[in-house]
Amino acid sequence: MAAAEKTTVERVVTTTGFTLKLTVDEAEALVAILARVGGSPYTSPRGRTQNIMDALRDAGARDYWRTPDHPSSLATGSVQFADYPTEES
Numbered sequence: 035m036a037a038a039e040k041t042t043v044e045r046v047v048t049t050t051g052f053t054l055k056l057t058v059d060e061a062e063a064l065v066a067i068l069a070r071v072g073g074s075p076y077t078s079p080r081g082r083t084q085n086i087m088d089a090l091r092d093a094g095a096r097d098y099w100r101t102p103d104h105p106s107s108l109a110t111g112s113v114q115f116a117d118y119p120t121e122e123s
Contacts, residue, residue: 059105061095066106073115080115 056064068087073080091097096104 058095061090061093063105065090065095065097066104066109069106070109070112071115072112074117077117078115079118 065087068083068090071080071083075081075084
């Protein structure tokens with residue numbers, strides 16, 4: 035006869051990351067740069083840049099499109115990310 039027992043295993047997960055301390059002006063300049071990034075948010079690095087921009091805005095950096103005196107009004111050009119390579123490519 036089969037027997038089963040439910041168990042719980044605790045795991046420790048270690049992640050490595052970065053913490054940046056920025057002035058308000060530096061944060062808004064970074065938002066201005068990140069607002070110029072194009073590409074798929076799902077299949078390219080653009081999704082990571084969106085996460086950074088969202089975190090800065092959530093922390094209080096001004097939205098680039100709501101403020102005419104935002105540094106993004108001085109930006110020209112853009113960065114366009116291609117998709118990540120797939121096993122098929």
